[in-house]
Amino acid sequence: MCGGRRCESLIGVSCVGRLSGYVRAGVAHPEEAPLLREAVALLFEGRSEADATRWLASRGMLTPRGNEFRREVLHRLLTNPRLAGLDESGEPIESWVERVLEPDVFHRLQKLFADRSEKRGRPREAHDYLVTGGCALCEECTEPMVGSRAHADAPPSYKCDGCGKTRINADKLEGFVAEHVLAELLKPEARERLERLECDIEAEIGRLKAHIEGAEERFASLGDLYGRGLMVRAAFVAAQKASKEDLRTSKLRLKYLEQMTDLPVGDVHDLMAWWRTAPHASKRGLVLLEIEHVWVGRVEGSQAPERRVRLDWRQPAE
Template sequence: MKTLSHPRMAGLDNDGNPIEGFGETVLTPDEQRALLEARAAIRGERVQRRESYDYLLTKGIADCDECGHDLTGGRVHAEAGPNYRCQGCGKIRMDADRLEPVVAEEVLADLLRPGQHEKLLRLQQDAREEAERLAIYIKDADSRFAKLKAFRQQMVPDAYKAAEKATKDDLAASRARLRFLEQITGVPLSDPREVVGWWNTAPRAFQRGLVMLSVAKVHVLAAGGGAVDPRSRIRIDWRTSVS
């Protein structure tokens, strides 16, 4: 039971936050939490629950300017607030309450610049059209698998396994791409002035969608000495297409 209690059995780091790209796990996070509670009950203790945090700039939106690795969300210790960190070189770390507001300000300010609203509308329409094509492609996945299975007896086993894996990987990538596009298409862009007010009460997924629509990448720079303006620690690549 002790081995199963280790957070990585559920794809979590030592602070209990999901490790992006971890792959298959032995337990789900809920199963791991239930196991910890069971162990604590045996010892007459209680597991302290900590509110999860929905990071705005993970999932490939922000990266480390030092090594190029995408930033992940985490906490320095159990009592610390959420922060972003690089798990590549480990040189970049920035609190979420310093990084996210300045990125949001830049995104909303960019929306109000001349010509930007029209550009985002075009990008959103491109995303909508691609999403429609992808939805049809994904719906047709069963027929592609059926066609592949029809040739199974005529193929070398290794070749069939490779083709099957490639088909599954393609389907997974298509579904991930569709989720990305759906977040972009869900952002209301009819009036850029209304979007600024909308941001404050918008669901996190839609806030992330606007960032994804506007931004190709947020590069986070290393901190200098003394009190550093968080604006000086970001460099934004603005999106020119949804590809």
Template sequence: MYGYASPGVLAPAEAEALRKAVAHLLGEPPAEGQPVRASQSEGEVVRWSEGEAVRWMNQQGFTTARGNPWRREVLHRLLTNPRIAGLDSAGEPIEGWGESVLTPDQFRQLNALFVERSGQRAPARDAHEYLATGGCAVCGRCETAMTGARVHSDAPPSYRCPPPTETVPSCGSVRMNADRLEDPVAEQVLAELLKPGAQARLEALQADIEAEAARLRQHIGEADARFASIGDLHGRGLMVESAFLAAQKANKEDLRLSRARLRYLEQMTDLPIGGVHDLVHWWTTAPHASKKALLLLEVEQVRVLPQPEGSNDPHDRIQIVWRQSAA
């Protein structure tokens, strides 16, 4: 759970980031060094929206426990989980929990605030199902993974290079509407599949992906044993506290990255196109998950270039790096 290294044991940087965000959600006076709005006068107390809290978390380079950029619904789900305050589902303190990110009083205040605001929030727009997020589409100027976003609430979905932060030196200057990116990429993917030997190549690619996924599942399955071994060394006095915390942190990060990689690979392993001859028709009727699986299996990377002068052809802005089989 974000904010914790293990149940009742804080991850200090994560916990501090959440506490700063929550302080502003509740309208508490900002402590020294905490962020303020550009328009906020000295001493003025302003309650942030969840959107402002999410933007600040992303600008500071904080990512979710799965390594993804923060979204409003993800932060909301985390802050409405009673364990963030060391409480059980009935709102009672968990025995032996240790430290908690929030106090029970802060947790109750937050829930009251969310209930109050729920009646004020406009109905959410249907989310666009992006085909090339998660590291597939990258900025052609700085190589940073592009994220799915809307410029404003009424704008069409688009891919954008995220603004730079202390930990992500992105350029933040390249953006492309989702339909202008995804449709040309789909055209090129389908064209590749019409070439001789395409089915055999797909099968080889899938075999590579399944082999890597199997290795990751084994590695993830052995995580508890690794954590137990670290805890045993620490409990027997063979590992100082600082080394214990550093080892826990490193193993937690390794587990997070392994799980994220496995989720990415698993999107490619269930692709029901065997025997499909009319691929264009299949593409227009296939579920989103199957189309994304096919794209990720065929494509290693989609580089999105800045708008070239004098051209409005989306193909001029797209460079595809095709995935190669290890065979």
């Protein structure tokens, strides 16, 4: 009993004020202490604190208050020097005859925590995705694939922005796409075809710019019709909303198309060498010019792009 309240632990009655792993100060708990040592061993093996917390829960270990351990509670416990029989200054507590962790193990554990914290604090290396922006699409739901990482330490990948079910490693997908684009450019008629595609894109860019420049005049015309009573308010609001959406879509399309122009590959003889040293913007422009869509399918148990990826090649206007 403790203060008139019953406090359940792994083996029965205990005091709420005690430290996990100890029956009382300086006396190790016969069942909790070995479990905590095993949890620490898991951390040294590379497991996460969340893994260690789940492992303790699977063994039925509770906090002195009778609650399941949470990751932050376990971390706070494992950074408490009393777990190793040390005071706040790191000196051994003379009256303690037993300890859950040996001091050298405790110090190794604190270094492990510090190393992991420093690693988490480092900014992840940015990845310039090659086929985002609507080029790569999910074959499952036809929504765009976006740049993503499965977790903080995971490599860059593409994930469906719609259903979320389709994911593929970025390096594998981009390597597959680049290989096919360069192979296509080695064909005899490829340069002529590329020039025709560039002409088509430049023509569409010209039309979009003119359309965007005329937006102000279109908005003014709508306002004039509404002001003269030739358009009811509901129709005016709907037309204005549609015009704003059209302008937004046109600007996004223009930005997308402008990535495909001014490519130097027409004068490059060794395309493989050019690809290895070319700026990312030039590589992306070339890929977007050649390929309209990269369709990524879901194949259970396989990450091989050959089984998952289908390319829609852009065709010049007749």
